[in-house]
Amino acid sequence: MSGDARLLVDDVATGLTAAEVAERVAEGRTNDVPARVSRSAGEIVRSNVFTRINAIFAVLAVIIFSTGYLLDGLFAGLIVANSAVGIVQELRAKRTLDRLAIVGQVRPRVRRDGVSRELAPAEVVADDVVEVGPGDQIVVDGTVLAAEALEVDESLLTGESDAIVKNPGDPVMSGSFVVAGTGAYRATKVGREAYAAKLAEEAGRFTLADSELRAGINTILKVITYLLIPAGALSIYNQLSGSQALPDALRGMVAALVPMVPEGLILLTSVAFAVGVVRLGRRQCLVNELPAIEGLARVDVVCADKTGTLTENTMRLSEVRPLGEPAVAPELVLAALAAADPRPNASLLAIAQACPAAPGWTAEAVAPFSSARKWSGAGFGAHGDWVLGAPDVLLAAGSPERAEAERIGAQGLRVLLLGRAATSLDAAEAPGAVTPVALVVLEQTVRGDAQETLDYFAAQGVAVKVISGDNAVSVGAVARSLSLPGAEAPVDARTLPEDPGALAGELERGTVFGRVTPAQKRAMVAALQSRGHTVAMTGDGVNDVLALKDADVGVAMGAGSPATRSVAQIVLLDNAFASLPHVVGEGRRVIGNIERVANLFLTKTVYSVVLALIVGVPGLIGLTAVSYPFLPRHVTIVGWFTIGLPAFVLSLAPNNDRARGGFVGRVLRMAVPSGVVIAAASFTAYLLVHPGGDTSQAAQVQASTTALITLMALALWVLGIVARPYTWWKAVLVAAMVLVSGLMFVLPVTRKLFLLDPGNTGHTLTALACAAAGIVLIELGWWIGGRLLRNQ
Incomplete structure (x- = not known):
């Protein structure tokens, strides 16, 4: 045996010594890529405090405080509330994510001092000897030292789908995985030098980006920004060019601008996702990518492997x-x-x-x-x-x-x-x-929770496709024992066409597929997606990796191969297939509830913008200008009782409705008509009781109170619509908001604090009449909008 060959054998047999490891650690030659599964505490605080909305409110608060009317600056409390709630919830989510990420971490097997042991990826140092087998992920770049029929799939890095045979001396790249054989390689590039280090760092980061929901909200905010500029400029011009004293003009300007900003929408979206992470964490579900929660809510096809999913992963001869x-x-x-x-x-x-x-x-x-x-x-x-x-x-x-x-x-x-x-x-x-x-x-044991899980998906209208590498007849027998529709006609995947269109048709018709190769699993996912399906793929073996990566949502079992866990967006650490309905339910809760509260926030934005235009346009074209109907304190309390408090509760409530596409159009179709009606009705009430010209403060307070009664009644009616269908707690929530809002007009202390005077019976009846007309129009708008949505 040559000297080089003997050295190679010795390297594989012993690996580095403890002294050599310590030397490399001292030199900094470690795999020091930070396992950033979440933002740091400092980043969380900064991202929740230094926001665009907080900055807008801070400037408006300074303007109000400069006038001496401190109560009109109540909206400044939203800066503290938004920041505090966001920070607390995201820190809770961070602790949950970090704890679960350690449990679910890929742990390579490294040989040191002649002993093989599992280490955290960060503990690998340069020149370590890393052992690999089927399903193992290559965690750092290296050179093969020993190989026994070793085959490596590098498709996640290069796009080439064929496995590559590796012999001693061949390079291996981090981010690839072993599909067959065994071997060992020497770590040559560790830390940030490794090929996939940057990709791995980004893939493990806690993020709220790249989701349809977030993209939809950003689109809505962009539209609102375009509306805020002219409406805000018009409001400023109208208030400052009139005959009002400067403090009163500034109060009117701020009162018009504050409600235009949907200040809680982004906050509640972040909170809903963060709470979802915490809830799923309690069920031992690691969410590698937050949009996966949303994706599962939209899933209409689940592709499940048989082994490890419908059956236990262990067998008996x-x-x-x-x-x-x-x-x-x-x-x-x-x-x-x-x-x-x-x-x-x-x-x-x-x-x-x-x-x-x-x-x-x-x-x-x-x-x-x-x-x-x-x-x-x-x-x-x-x-x-x-x-x-x-x-x-x-x-x-x-x-x-x-x-x-x-x-x-x-x-x-x-x-x-x-x-x-x-x-x-x-x-x-x-x-x-x-x-x-x-x-x-x-023999394989069918999971005790498999039947209940399949029944849940059937009840929710989610199709389940069993895709397995086992014999089709055997897979069909297991599926039949679980009463899966279509299991009586299992399909041998070797008979399936390669054409994507024809393959999609076969998948639509069939339910159980056996003898499926890894490449076919990937093709099946793509074929289903081509038919407009949102596909979730579950699996635990190395043959599932490519399909998991390409699926809209990849779900891996915690006991699955390291490569499978590394590419999946969600890892079920307890290996329980029955956890999947809870993940789906959590996604539906997030999506459905955010859509509910978005209707509230955007209705407020619409009526605020329309009011600003109604008040400002007459003065702009030379007609008699009318002062803004409300004070900042008025729009603040309307926001509290009709949006802020109820929206927070509704955003965390159970919701099992399957998420649908078209979030932006659906929300705007509901919010725009309601907002326009509220603005028109409340301004009409204001004009009907406003004496015109220079009025006394008492008359102005009564006119503002009349408009506020109309506005509050209609905003509460919208809350009632959004809360449908009612459960006992929703009825209590709406009733509580109505009661608190009514008490505000009755109690002497609140009437004094908020400058309210509902004592003129005629004015109050006018307000209620305008509110009644507005309710009819809002109900009509919601009914028409609902019919249009159902017909789409």
């Missing part, structure tokens, strides 16, 4: 059924095959537990299991070359042994064929003709 009279005991061969694989899968683990070791059988050539091949094997010299795999792959159609395997598989059992290969397993044409020796029957 039920029976070894010899075919004829084999010369060698099948149990002896099975034990040798299990011992020859350094990283056995679940099937080989079950065999190893049931079959005693086989002394004297030394593997000279090993073909590890591959999802694409559907078989594994080993060559044992004089004992021959043996394979273990799918009977319908290794045997010709029509053979009696294959028919018997199909019959057994129809009972929901996994059946493997043990056979003797005619070709050496290290040859390219392996295995060649296979002589059947025995059928290996394995």
Whole structure:
């Protein structure tokens, strides 16, 4: 053996020593990429305090305080409230995310001082020897030291879908993953030097971006900004160019501008997402990307693997059924095959537990299991070359042994064929003709929660497609035991067309698909998406990685392969398929409730902008200008009782309605008519009781009170509509807001604080009449809007 070869063997056998590791740590040659699954506490505080809305309110508050009317600056409390609530909720979410991320972290196996141990990725140093097997993620760049039929998939980095065979001396890149075989590599580039370090850092960051909901809200805010500029400028011109004293003009200007800003919409969206993270964290669900919560709410197709999802991931050897009279005991061969694989899968683990070791059988050539091949094997010299795999792959159609395997598989059992290969397993044409020796029957336990979970999806109108690499008949039997519609007609994926359009049609018709290759799983996801479906993919094996990456939402089991967990947006750390309905429900709660409260906030914005235009335009064109009907304190309390407090409660309430697209159009279609009606009705009430010209302060207070009664009544009616359908707590919420709002006009202390005078009965009746007319128009607008939405 040459010196270089012996050095290579020694490196793999011992790895770095403790002293060498300490030396590299001191030199800073560590994998120091920060595992940033969330923003730092400082970033959270800054992002919640230094916002555009807080800045606008701060400037307006300074203007009001300069006039001496401190009560009109009550809206400044929103700066403190918005910041405090946002900071507290996001810090809670950060603690939950950080804790779960440590639990679900990919932990590479590193050899040091001759001992193999699992380490956190950050503990890997330059020149470490990292061991890998099927499903393992390459955590740092390196050079292969040893390889046993090692195949690496680099498609997530290069886009090339074919697995690449790696031999000693070949490079491996971080971000790729092992699909077959075993090996070891030396870490050559660690930390920020590694190829995928930047991508990994960004992928693990707590983010609220790139979601349809957030994009929709940003679009709405952009439209509002365009409206605020002319409405705000007109309001400023109208108030400052009139005959009012400067303090009164400034109060009117601020009163017009404050309600135009939907100050709580962004806050409540962030809070709803953060609370969702905390709630899911309690169920051991790690949310790697927050938009995944929203995505699952929109899902209408769930593609589920059988093993590890519908069934437990563990297996039990039920029976070894010899075919004829084999010369060698099948149990002896099975034990040798299990011992020859350094990283056995679940099937080989079950065999190893049931079959005693086989002394004297030394593997000279090993073909590890591959999802694409559907078989594994080993060559044992004089004992021959043996394979273990799918009977319908290794045997010709029509053979009696294959028919018997199909019959057994129809009972929901996994059946493997043990056979003797005619070709050496290290040859390219392996295995060649296979002589059947025995059928290996394995039992899988159906998850106790699978039936309930499938029933939930059926009730919610979400289609479930079982996509498995196992025999289609066996997969169909398991699905039938769970009463999955369409399970009586399982489809062998080898018969499916390659054309995406034709494939999509087959997927629409079928429910259960067996013998699906990793590439086909990916193609199936793309085909369903081409038909407009929002697809969630669940899985735990390396064969699921590409499909999980391409799905709208990838969901991995915590016990799954490291590569699977690294690409999934959601990881079920407790491996419970039954957790998925809770994740879907949490997404629906977030989306549905944000849409509810968006209607409240945008209705307020619309009526504020329309009021500013109604008040400002007459003065602009030379007509008699009318003062703004409300004081800043008036619009503040309207915001509290008709939007702020109820919106916060509604944003956290249960909501199981499936999310739909078209968020922006749907919200504006509801909010614009309501806002216009509220503005017109309240201003009409104001004009009907306003004496005109220079009025006394008492007359002005009465006119403002009349307009405020109309505004408050209509805003509360909109709240009542948004709260539908009613439950007991929603009825209590709306009733409480009505009661508190009514008391504000009755109690002497609030009438004095908020400058209210409802004592003129005629004025109050005028207000109620305008409110009644407005209610009729709002109900009509909502009914028409609802009909239009249903007809789309």
